[in-house]
Amino acid sequence: MRTRSSPASRASSNGALRAVHASNDRRDHQDHQDHQDHQDDHDTADVDPFDDVSESAAPDEADAHRLNGQIGERAHNGTPTRSGPQHEPLGPDDPLAPLPFNPYKGNRGLTRAWHAMKNSLAGFRVAIRxxxxxxxxxxxxxxxLPCGVLVPVEPVSRVLLLGSVLLVLIVELLNSSVEAAIDRISLERHELSRRAKDLGSAAVMVALGMCVMTWGLIVGPVVTRWVKAWL
Structure with a gap:
């Protein structure tokens, strides 16, 4: 004989089934969430922690500085750039252009002093000849010069006598070098060439006048005393 279940027993059994289904749903959802978290961790591990994914399309600060430096160097060297104006290279007559390499300026120390002495002696020989x-x-x-050494005067006066004579020689050498440089440029008559040579001659004349004045003021009284003593 089959018995019919009461409404209370059916309700309790339905509640138990719904609880089992809800528990299964929560377990499936938790498993899905754990799988998603594991997949996210795996994707994150593949990315370098020092990479900035959000700024991958734009250069970082170091790249920007390096790019600006390259552009500035190209602009300084006269290389045309995309964003800046094109600059022509400096010509040989430009005052800002670098000086050409001089192989005669490479000596240092005693070697330079030795070559300087040889060049100076060569300059004396050329001037005398x-x-x-x-x-x-x-x-x-x-x-x-011997008279300046032998004349009985004070040491300071002796230096002035000898220095005035040497000053004439110095100015004459400079004047000769200016004339040689002008003749090297051109031998034709030109107003500026004549002016430069005249200025050099004027400098020599001033040095000669200074020499005569120095000897007259210092040696003159000494010679006067000698003449009076003889008379």
């Missing part, structure tokens, strides 16, 4: 004015002044210096 080619410049008649320098020969005349050198002859005058050969007479006055």
């Amino acid at each position: 080619e410049e008649s004015a320098f020969r005349q002044e050198l002859t005058l210096a050969a007479i006055l």
Whole structure:
């Protein structure tokens, strides 16, 4: 004989089934969430922690500075750039252009002093051989320098006597170098060339006048006393 279940028993059994289904649903949802978290962790592990994914399309600060430096260097060297104006390279006549390499300026130390001494002696030989004015002044210096050493005057006055004679030789050498440079450029008559040579001659004349004045003021009284003593 089959018995019919009461409504209370059916309700309790339905509640138990719904609880079982709800528990299964929660377990499936938890498993799905765990699987998604594991997949996210795996994807994150593949990415370098030092990479900035959000700024991958834009250069970082270091790249920007390096790019600006390359653009500035290209602009300074005259290389055309995409964003800046095109600059032409500096010509040889431009005052900002670098000087050409001089192989004669590479000596240092005692080697430089040795070459400087040889060049100086060569300059003296050229001046004596080619410049008649320098020969005349050198002859005058050969007479006055011993006199300046022997004359009985104070040490400071002696230095002034010898220095005035040497100053004439120095200015004459500079004047000769200016004339040689002008003749190297051009031998034709030009107003600026004539002016440069005249200025050099004027400098020599001023040095000669200073020499005469110094010897007259210092040696003059000494010579006057000698003449009075003889008379």
